[in-house]
Amino acid sequence: MTTITKLESKVKELSKLLEALKELNAAIDLQDIFQGILDQMVMIAEAKEATLWVLEKEKNQIVAKASSGTSTESLPTSTLSIGEGIVGKVVKTGEAELITDTENVINSSVAYLSPRSTSILTVPLLAKGQIIGAIQLNDKKDGGHFDTRDRELAVILAEQSALSLHNSQMYDELYKMFVSMIRMLAEALDARDPLTKGHSERVARYAWLIGKRMKLDAQDCFELYQAAILHDIGKIGIEDRILRKTTGLTENEYELMKTHTEIGARILSAIQPNRFFQKSIDTAMLHHERMDGSGYPKQLKGEEIPLFARIVGVADAFDAMTTVRTYSEGMSVREAAAELIRCKGSLFDADIVDIFIEILENCSYDLQSFPKTDAV
Secondary structure: OOHHHHHHHHHHHHHHHHHHHHHHOOOOOHHHHHHHHHHHHHHHHOEEEEEEEEEEHHHOEEEEEEEEOOOHHHOOOOEEEOOOHHHHHHHHHOOOEEEOOHHHOOOHHHHOOOOOOOOEEEEEEEEOOEEEEEEEEEEEOOOOOOOHHHHHHHHHHHHHHHHHHHHHHHHHHHHHHHHHHHHHHHHHHHHOOHHHOOHHHHHHHHHHHHHHHOOOOHHHHHHHHHHHHOOOHHHHHOOHHHHOOOOOOOHHHHHHHHOHHHHHHHHHHOOOOHHHHHHHHHHHHHOOOOOOOOOOOOOOOHHHOOHHHHHHHHHHHHHHHHOOEOOEOOOOHHHHHHHHHHHEOOOEOHHHHHHHHHHHHHOOOOOOOOOOOOOO
């Protein structure tokens, strides 16, 4: 079994697991779940402030992940050791703590959100018998103290919330594994043709530089980088005799090669929920579209083509032009830049070409500061 076949098989297995886990929990975004759990807890207990803490076993620490009534940045600390402070104690013992005499709490700097708190309720997050974190509530909105009834309600809600959180954490870990596997598959595809090895990585780096110069925010730059890494994933469905051909393609072979865009979009669409990959799906499908409508597969024009696809289209074309092949020596950087300029506005987005030319001319970005290829 080849490396690519093994990776394909693993991707299919992980995709099935992702789909199964998705059914267990409708909400997938961890931060949304953190905040949703906390908002419900605050409403039930009528608390002024609250923080949700998650146990990171591999680091042997507890980290503040969400807050209400204050920000996690305003906490005396956002990281605790197991057993440290009230939260650390609750995580260690698995028992809820109700404190109405805060003056006697010695380690108050790490025990609760505000030194002015007069009542603190901390409950463990228990899922399938395992501690996964804790929630700490500070002060009743009416100025009173939390009581045993509040504790009972908070413990019940925490138990239900912990299961949802546990499922989502499982999904998150599996999702990261899946993305890593997809990227390994992209690298293996590049390696099928020694002359184009590293193509996807180079295109991703060029695209990332363009995104930075366009002042896209950090999340968009990361998603652009990911989309570029995966833009040719559909070549998994193209035969080696075509991919590795040492002469120019025939018309029929070229038509078959063009199908890699739709194949790539189908592969990425299989990832559920695909909202996390929508820009990558669009980029895989549309990075060969051209501004004048002469591209494929949909003959889109101008801004009908999504921004990421337009960026990757420029980066992909530049790398293709400068790559040495058995039937082509490859252009110099200067020659490829001149070709991009010649075709800007007709084939390529003029603004994106101008930005990329500036990057090539000025080299103003630190080439060592690209995202890590295994980042998720």
